Amino acid sequence: MDEQTIRLGAACAFLWAAAVPDHKTRRIPVCIIAVFLVAVLAADLWTGGGLVKREYWTGAMPGLLFLLLSFGTRGAVGEGDGLCILACGMCTGLYEILPILTGALWLSVLTGAVTLLTGRGKEEREIAFIPLLAAASSLRLVQIQLPTAIFGA
Helix, strand or coil, rough: CCCHHHHHHHHHHHHCCCCCHHHHCCCCCCHHHHHHHHHHHHHHHCCCCCCCCHHHHHHHHHHHHHHHHHHCCCCCCCCHHHHHHHHHHHHHHHHHHHHHHHHHHHHHHHHHHHHHHCCCCCCCCCCCCCHHHHHHHHHHHHHHHHHHHCCCC
């Protein structure tokens, strides 16, 4: 397995761990995010990657944008969503977090449309975003691994 797959797998596992409390309570425990960030930074230092060599800071930018949106929309976009995107971006880098984020936004559109078409739109006004991010990261992981599984390395 290459480094990209390992990083994407770690981000995927983190998002699924954060998706459960987000779906149930619409809250994400900060300890989950903090433990993941510390693990990412420790693994990078352990392998000699260095904090500047990786695209950490560019990968964190979409999460920072979501945090700004959270403050600008008075909580319509959750702070936990921004922190999770920031953590995943620091793990995977910009070129992996953008397809994950795009997939999650499309899944959000589909979820919203299904919610409205089934008539549940009046009672359910909020959609938990982290489960959609987790699903999108899983799809991205399959997308990367499927050609290798079919055609070999």
